[in-house]
Amino acid sequence: MRIHYVPTVLLLGSAVLILLIGAGLLLKGRAVRRTAERFRSRAVAATATVVSLEAKDLSFGAEPDTRYFPVVSFVPDGATEAVEAQTLTDVPSPPPRVGDSIEVAYDPERPDHVDVAVTEGTAEGAGRTYAVLGSLVLLLALGVAAAWLVLLLVVWTH
Template identity: 70%
Template sequence: MPTVLLLGAAVLVLLVALVLLVKGRSVRRSAASFRDRAVTATATVVGLEAKDLSLGAEPDTRYFPRVSYVPAGAAEPVEAQTLTDVPAPPPRVGDTLEVAYDPEHHDRVDVLATEDRVEGAGRTWFVLASLTALVAVGIAAAWLLLVFIVWTS
């Protein structure tokens, strides 16, 4: 019975890792698709949101500008939060930025300076998938340990 439980748990955790990997690929494809159809515009920074990301002792502050821009063919400006942070140093309110926006969804805006960072899209999902796969391998290793040391004695 412990064999079925341990191996079943390892397979289940491995399936979760696979789902996380597929989600990461989906996010990366979505980011690449956004870049393929994005239209560039000049936007004005109307606000700046600071987010502290910390994995260790020191927080890493990232800045996400809120921008106002006029999409192609529109008369009214659109205000939106950027999807990615801006490179340091962050812009000030009133500064202009080159942005890329989705012509179908004007609230999807990205800072043009981050255009080459599509490879970072989905990274969190890939890390979670790797860690989950490691847990699955750990469960399988525990099963092997029990088989060779405990149950064969």
């Protein structure tokens, strides 16, 4: 059996690089999830007034999915002036109208970090995109390594 060094270095080097990228994506997803959990652990509830709605179209397929992120105004505990901020997550359908009151949760250390209270206590989606992408990239790394193995066992041995 003769090992061809250039394809071996290219394929295995690529597999290692892709593996590192996948691991980085998984670690980023974990960090995002932890950040969301920390926010939830110290969040304070408040009643806010919807100032405006920001519509964002997410289209992963043929049909766009419109999500609404309210811009709200509220007075944090111990403050005298109102804070105006866009929520970190979208509101469930149907979205509130401008002038409506909604319950929010905010970070007392950074009152401009506001979330809709309906989503409070759940961080299930936080970091999910990074985790899915990381998993797919890791599968790609395994595929590249498997391609090298096929070349080694099938092509180069004959």
